[in-house]
Amino acid sequence: MSSIGTLSEKSIHSVLKEYIEPNKEYHEVRVGNYIADIKKEDYIIEIQTQQLKKLIPKLNYYTKIGYMTHVVYPIIENKYINWVDPISNDILERRKTSHKGVIQDMFKELYWIVEYLDNPLIELDLIMINAEEYKYLDGYGSSSKKRATKIDKVPTVVNNIISIKSVSDLKIFVPSTLKNEFSSKDFSKEAKCNKKWVSSGLKLLRDNNIIKIVRKEGNLIIYKRNFE
DSSP, rough: OTTTOOOSSSHHHHHHHHHHHHOOOEEEEEEEEEEHHHHHETTTEOOOOOOOOOGGHHHHHHHHHOOOEEEEEEEEEEEEEEEOOHHHHHEEEEHHHOOOOOGGGGHHHHHHHHTTTTTTTEEEEEEEEEEEEEEESOOOOOTBBBBBBBEEEEEEEEEEEEEOGGGGGGGGGGGTOSEEEOHHHHHHHHOOGGGGHHHHHHHHHHHSSSSSEEEETTTEEEEEOOOO
């Protein structure tokens, strides 16, 4: 447990960096006023676990001077929670969470990167992982789990990597199981994603001509794929 970071997800970042490029010579390389996570010749990889908007200054600079840039965004597909004794650091309990991460979880961040996807120098890679989350058993309530201190999340398996090279590739976010015409409720059910982000996700897909509105049924908007 001493190797696990505190109150961050730095292990996801560092483990994925090692997974993508084992040679540390290419890690944390200065490019102008910025530090790239990985740089090899004219090729850069940036791993961002959240807040993609923070990458915008880097992306503007990298592409301006001609670097091919991959933005890697991890999505936790399957997660186990480990409850840790705050005094002994022993793991007291381990259980699998019921939620299964899906690519549509990216909707909460996709807005910040979408305008860059038609730039031939930028590619977005969604890396689907399994992870172990560690929390101290120091919270409130009879179980001591409410508002418990988060320690870290550690990736254990890479299940898949989905590359988005252009705006047209955003069609990957439309579940293949959807009917020809569908509502936001249908989309949420088939994607099995957080309902909180469905409206903004559908707007983004509509704005980029991946789907279109075909009609309204009362207050319900009916959409249709805009691709074969």
